[in-house]
Amino acid sequence: MEDENEQGRETEVAPALISVHPAQHYVTVAVGSDLRVFNLQEGCSVSLVDESPEPLHKDSIRAIRFGANGKLFVSAGDDKLVKIWSTDSWRCLYSVSSEKRVSAVAISNGGRFVCFADKFGIVWVVxxxxxxxxxxxxxxxxxxxLAHYCSIITSLEFSPDEQYIVSADRDFKIRVTAFPKNPLDGAHEIQSFCLAHTEFVSCLTFICCQDYPLGLLVSGSGDSTVRLWDFTSGSLLHTCEVGAEAGIAQSNGRKEGSNTIVTGLCATPDGSLVAVAIQRQLLRESLSSYCSFPGIMLLACNFSAKILSVARVVSITEEAFIPTSLGTTFSSGLLWMVMGVSSSQSSGSASLARVRVISGFSKNDAESTELEPIVLADKEIPGGEQLLLKLQGNLSVEEEVFSAAAEAVKTAMHNLLIKKQYSAERREFRKRGRNDRKDKR
Incomplete structure (x- = not known):
C-alpha cells in the first residue's frame, strides 16, 4: 500500500509550454504530448511532418524552443526523444534518442549544435x-x-556570444561552462558557479544592451528572488525580492506566511524589461496550499547601476490564470503566455490550455503614464479565434473546468521543481530498478 501511495505522488502532470518564432512567424504550444503550431503570417494552423519510426511525441513534452535565427525548432520530453524541425516545411529533420527523460534544451545561435539535459543531470550535445x-x-x-552530479537540470542557455553554456539545477546551482570548439569531445572548463539561491533554480535568461553586448544573466528561483549576475565571474550583482515587492508578507503576526516561486522569465530584446511569472505558496502551520499571483511582474534593468527594480505589475482578470510558460519576439512588443496542463485526473479534461497576450512589453510603454501594458482581449490577439482554436483546442472553457485545471497547474509546477522525498525502503526499491544496475545480457 505504501508503494502504491508513493507511486501516486510520483505522477506528474506536465505544464503547458509556449514558444514564439523570433520574427513572430509562428507560435507553438505544447500540452502533454500534443505539439500545436500556428502560422501567424498566413493565419492558419500548421501540420507537422514526421517520418520517424516513432512519429511525433508519445509522452509529455517538457521543452520546446526556436533557434535564434528561427530556422530550427526543437521539442523533447518524457518519451526520451529530441526532435529537430525545419520551420520552413515543419518536417522533422533529425531525431535523437536520449537515455533518460529530457528536462531542458538549447540551440546554439548559429544553429550548428543542439544541447539537451536529461533527468540524471547530464547535458548532451548533437x-x-x-x-x-x-x-x-x-x-x-x-x-x-557536461554533468551536474545526480541533480535534475531545470534550465539551459547559451550566452549571447556562444562562448558559454549555462545550466541550472534543482540543487540551487548555476554552472557556467566554456563551450569548446569541439563540443563532441566534452566541455571540461568551468568558467564559474553562480551561487546564492537557497532553493531550486527554476529559470534563466540573458539580458543585453549596446553597452553590455555580452549580456548579464538573470535567474529565478523558489527562494522568492530574481537575481542578476556577472556570469563570467559568478558575481552576484543584485537580488530582487519579488515576494516582498509583490506585497506578500507574513499575516498579522500569526504562524502564517507565504513563499513566492518564480516559474518563468522572459526578457525584451534590448534587455530593458524582464517579465516574471510567479506562483505563491501559502504556509499555515501544517497546511500548505498554492494560489496564483494576480498578474505578471515586470522588472526594469538599470545596466549602469546593475540593479533590477519593479516597473509594473500587469493584472490578469482571470484569477485562476497561472502562467506556466512565457515567450516573446525580437520586436513585436508582445508577451505571450500560456496556462495549461496535460490530461489530468483533477481537471477531468484532456490537454487544457489557455493563451493570453500582453501588449506594450517594452520599457518605454512600461514607464509611460498614458500607455501601459495591457492584457489583450481574445479578439485582439494576432491570429484571433483561429489561433486560439488551434493552440487551446477550443475557444472557451467552463469556469469549473478552468478552476480544476488551475489546481492541476499548481501541483504540476510544484512536482516539477520540488525535489522528491522517499522513504529508505522506497529508495532501495528505486535503486534496484535503475537501468544501469540491471544485468545486460
Whole structure:
C-alpha cells in the first residue's frame, strides 16, 4: 500500500509550454504530448511532418524552443526523444534518442549544435549537418557534454556570444561552462558557479544592451528572488525580492506566511524589461496550499547601476490564470503566455490550455503614464479565434473546468521543481530498478 501511495505522488502532470518564432512567424504550444503550431503570417494552423519510426511525441513534452535565427525548432520530453524541425516545411529533420527523460534544451545561435539535459543531470550535445529541406530523416547520436552530479537540470542557455553554456539545477546551482570548439569531445572548463539561491533554480535568461553586448544573466528561483549576475565571474550583482515587492508578507503576526516561486522569465530584446511569472505558496502551520499571483511582474534593468527594480505589475482578470510558460519576439512588443496542463485526473479534461497576450512589453510603454501594458482581449490577439482554436483546442472553457485545471497547474509546477522525498525502503526499491544496475545480457 505504501508503494502504491508513493507511486501516486510520483505522477506528474506536465505544464503547458509556449514558444514564439523570433520574427513572430509562428507560435507553438505544447500540452502533454500534443505539439500545436500556428502560422501567424498566413493565419492558419500548421501540420507537422514526421517520418520517424516513432512519429511525433508519445509522452509529455517538457521543452520546446526556436533557434535564434528561427530556422530550427526543437521539442523533447518524457518519451526520451529530441526532435529537430525545419520551420520552413515543419518536417522533422533529425531525431535523437536520449537515455533518460529530457528536462531542458538549447540551440546554439548559429544553429550548428543542439544541447539537451536529461533527468540524471547530464547535458548532451548533437552536431547538425545543416538544414536541408529535401534530406531524409537523420537519426543522430548525442555525445555527453557536461554533468551536474545526480541533480535534475531545470534550465539551459547559451550566452549571447556562444562562448558559454549555462545550466541550472534543482540543487540551487548555476554552472557556467566554456563551450569548446569541439563540443563532441566534452566541455571540461568551468568558467564559474553562480551561487546564492537557497532553493531550486527554476529559470534563466540573458539580458543585453549596446553597452553590455555580452549580456548579464538573470535567474529565478523558489527562494522568492530574481537575481542578476556577472556570469563570467559568478558575481552576484543584485537580488530582487519579488515576494516582498509583490506585497506578500507574513499575516498579522500569526504562524502564517507565504513563499513566492518564480516559474518563468522572459526578457525584451534590448534587455530593458524582464517579465516574471510567479506562483505563491501559502504556509499555515501544517497546511500548505498554492494560489496564483494576480498578474505578471515586470522588472526594469538599470545596466549602469546593475540593479533590477519593479516597473509594473500587469493584472490578469482571470484569477485562476497561472502562467506556466512565457515567450516573446525580437520586436513585436508582445508577451505571450500560456496556462495549461496535460490530461489530468483533477481537471477531468484532456490537454487544457489557455493563451493570453500582453501588449506594450517594452520599457518605454512600461514607464509611460498614458500607455501601459495591457492584457489583450481574445479578439485582439494576432491570429484571433483561429489561433486560439488551434493552440487551446477550443475557444472557451467552463469556469469549473478552468478552476480544476488551475489546481492541476499548481501541483504540476510544484512536482516539477520540488525535489522528491522517499522513504529508505522506497529508495532501495528505486535503486534496484535503475537501468544501469540491471544485468545486460
Amino acid at each position: 552536431e547538425l549537418d545543416g538544414v536541408h529541406e529535401n534530406q531524409a530523416l537523420v537519426c543522430k547520436k548525442a555525445e555527453p557534454l
